[in-house]
Amino acid sequence: MTKTLKGIAASDGFATAPAYLLVEPDLSFKKTTIKDVQAEVQRLKAAVQESDAELTKIRDTAQKTLGEEEAQVFDAHKMILADPEFVGAIESQIKDQKLNAEQVLRTVTDNFITTFEAMTDNKYMQERAADVRDVTKRIMSHLLGVQLPNPALIDHEVIVIAHDLTPSDTAQLNKKYVKAFATDVGGRTAHSAIMARSLEIPAVVGTNTITKDVANGDELIVDGVNGDVVIQPSAADSDHYQKAAAEYASEKAEWSKLKNSATVTADGKHFDIAANIGTPKDLAGANANGAEAIGLYRTEFLYMDSAELPSEEDQFQAYKTVLEGMNNKPVVVRTMDIGGDKHLPYLPLPEEMNPFLGYRAIRISLDRQDIFRTQLRALLRASAFGKLCIMFPMIATLQEFRQAKAILQEEMQKLKADGIAYDEKDLQVGIMVEIPAAAVLADQFAKEVDFFSIGTNDLIQYTMAADRGNDQVSYLYQPYNPSILRLIKRTIDAAHQEGKWVGMCGEAAGDSIMTPLLMGMGLDEYSMSATSILRVRSLMKHLDTNELQELVEQAINVSLTNEENKQLVTKFVEEHRH
Numbered sequence: 001m002t003k004t005l006k007g008i009a010a011s012d013g014f015a016t017a018p019a020y021l022l023v024e025p026d027l028s029f030k031k032t033t034i035k036d037v038q039a040e041v042q043r044l045k046a047a048v049q050e051s052d053a054e055l056t057k058i059r060d061t062a063q064k065t066l067g068e069e070e071a072q073v074f075d076a077h078k079m080i081l082a083d084p085e086f087v088g089a090i091e092s093q094i095k096d097q098k099l100n101a102e103q104v105l106r107t108v109t110d111n112f113i114t115t116f117e118a119m120t121d122n123k124y125m126q127e128r129a130a131d132v133r134d135v136t137k138r139i140m141s142h143l144l145g146v147q148l149p150n151p152a153l154i155d156h157e158v159i160v161i162a163h164d165l166t167p168s169d170t171a172q173l174n175k176k177y178v179k180a181f182a183t184d185v186g187g188r189t190a191h192s193a194i195m196a197r198s199l200e201i202p203a204v205v206g207t208n209t210i211t212k213d214v215a216n217g218d219e220l221i222v223d224g225v226n227g228d229v230v231i232q233p234s235a236a237d238s239d240h241y242q243k244a245a246a247e248y249a250s251e252k253a254e255w256s257k258l259k260n261s262a263t264v265t266a267d268g269k270h271f272d273i274a275a276n277i278g279t280p281k282d283l284a285g286a287n288a289n290g291a292e293a294i295g296l297y298r299t300e301f302l303y304m305d306s307a308e309l310p311s312e313e314d315q316f317q318a319y320k321t322v323l324e325g326m327n328n329k330p331v332v333v334r335t336m337d338i339g340g341d342k343h344l345p346y347l348p349l350p351e352e353m354n355p356f357l358g359y360r361a362i363r364i365s366l367d368r369q370d371i372f373r374t375q376l377r378a379l380l381r382a383s384a385f386g387k388l389c390i391m392f393p394m395i396a397t398l399q400e401f402r403q404a405k406a407i408l409q410e411e412m413q414k415l416k417a418d419g420i421a422y423d424e425k426d427l428q429v430g431i432m433v434e435i436p437a438a439a440v441l442a443d444q445f446a447k448e449v450d451f452f453s454i455g456t457n458d459l460i461q462y463t464m465a466a467d468r469g470n471d472q473v474s475y476l477y478q479p480y481n482p483s484i485l486r487l488i489k490r491t492i493d494a495a496h497q498e499g500k501w502v503g504m505c506g507e508a509a510g511d512s513i514m515t516p517l518l519m520g521m522g523l524d525e526y527s528m529s530a531t532s533i534l535r536v537r538s539l540m541k542h543l544d545t546n547e548l549q550e551l552v553e554q555a556i557n558v559s560l561t562n563e564e565n566k567q568l569v570t571k572f573v574e575e576h577r578h
């Protein structure tokens with residue numbers, strides 16, 4: 001039966017494919033006594049063999065797509081399967097206790113895990129506990145005849161369905177086969193949504209129930225423009241969406257003609273449209289869509305995709321690749337923004353009641369200066385290869401900015417003393433304005449920074465006190481709310497007062513409703529998912545900035561609600577399109 005689920009449109013585009021559930025299956029079982037011991041041991045052996053074959057396949061794919069180092073994790077799993085002490089212990093207990101293989105597997109492996117985890121002075125053995133847990137799950141799935149999801153093994157076109165996708169899950173999705181994804185939870189500015197846009201896969205998040213409503217293999221249509229997922233579409237649905245997808249493709253073709261043009265308004269004013277990227281791989285998309293700069297390089301993916309803290313050399317190579325890839329166009333690199341919903345397996349952070357209000361971003365960097373200085377040195381060295389702007393995330397106080405800048409200057413001195421080149425002339429140092437305190441004091445910050453970049457994702461979350469990943473409060477993501485618009489305007493005016501430039505790298509920068517308002521306020525740089533660039537460039541071409549002042553005045557002072565402002569802008573654009 002056809003059913004349509006409504007969610008939040010998180011990444012543009014349309015896709016049709018069968019569902020692939022990235023959901024942990026039920027691995028529960030009953031404890032039973034058995035009569036035929038030999039048959040039970042055979043059942044165990046078969047499950048171990050199947051697990052081994054599966055791991056070989058996963059290892060091969062991981063090696064091809066992720067690299068040798070990541071693939072070696074699976075060698076550790078295969079070694080456990082091959083360890084006679086491990087399988088032997090299970091076998092002999094099946095024989096002794098005459099219990100089913102599932103029960104014995106659970107008891108024996110729980111024992112191993114408890115022993116390993118108790119070795120608090122031996123990190124290596126503690127990590128083996130996680131391996132045993134993983135391997136146990138795999139053998140159990142074969143004993144129970146259920147399939148564990150293996151995103152690395154997807155080898156045909158699918159739409160991935162999950163409760164939630166962590167940024168690292170999302171990073172593993174292979175664009176060749178994963179045509180779209182849809183989740184139960186999440187909002188438009190959750191990191192999985194941002195990643196979807198940078199991978200250019202359509203996505204719908206916050207459907208609440210999709211993991212329950214969809215079974216593996218169900219035919220789906222994801223409409224990432226309107227936020228709909230159609231389950232088991234009728235012929236009429238398929239027809240309708242085919243037309244919508246074709247229309248969307250032709251609009252895209254129209255925009256693509258602007259790829260090599262500068263962003264110029266109807267009255268001849270120039271703005272910079274930049275791209276947000278997560279890894280050097282995203283450069284291709286940025287360039288293919290005609291980005292005039294990189295307005296935000298989120299370096300945390302470098303940390304998340306690594307098994308340990310990335311070395312100065314690894315970071316240097318990544319930053320240099322991006323700077324060189326942009327051919328002397330500006331590149332804003334943001335220092336590590338870990339914490340909140342982004343975790344590192346090798347950097348245990350304390351459990352917090354409110355991670356988004358906790359130990360994250362610059363707060364970690366100022367505390368863990370070893371990590372921070374390594375990143376700054378890598379950045380400084382890379383600055384010799386292009387036009388670098390370094391940006392600090394989550395700055396709340398002037399003191400934090402001064403401290404971060406002082407550390408940067410110390411690293412500059414050290415490099416200089418060692419005769420290592422960096423850009424001494426044009427390197428710029430700025431901050432994200434994403435905490436209301438920084439927006440309120442923008443006039444004071446503007447005297448000390450080279451630039452601002454407004455992070456609306458967090459600025460809205462903190463101003464409205466509404467978790468950006470929680471779909472129950474997603475109605476409070478209100479970029480057109482006058483409170484948000486005033487903070488943005490205040491930040492822009494304060495920067496311009498001091499002759500500094502202001503960008504925006506939150507998702508609002510790529511939102512067509514925001515474009516006329518931001519142009520009217522004089523925002524200099526607009527940094528967005530690469531796929532939004534041409535749409536916004538096309539819109540700017542049709543607007544005259546002289547007519548926008550009044551629109552801004554109204555939106556800030558007259559209209560009251562987010563929705564009213566949205567209508568105000570929509571109507572304005574209809575009437576003033578040149």
Ligand SMILES: C=C(OP(=O)(O)O)C(=O)O
Pocket residue numbers: 296298337434454455456457458459505506507
């Ligand atoms: C761009 C931003 O940073 P992130 O989405 O990475 O938190 C923001 O907060 O708007």
Ligand SMILES: [Mg+2]
Pocket residue numbers: 434455457458
């Ligand atoms: Mg942020």
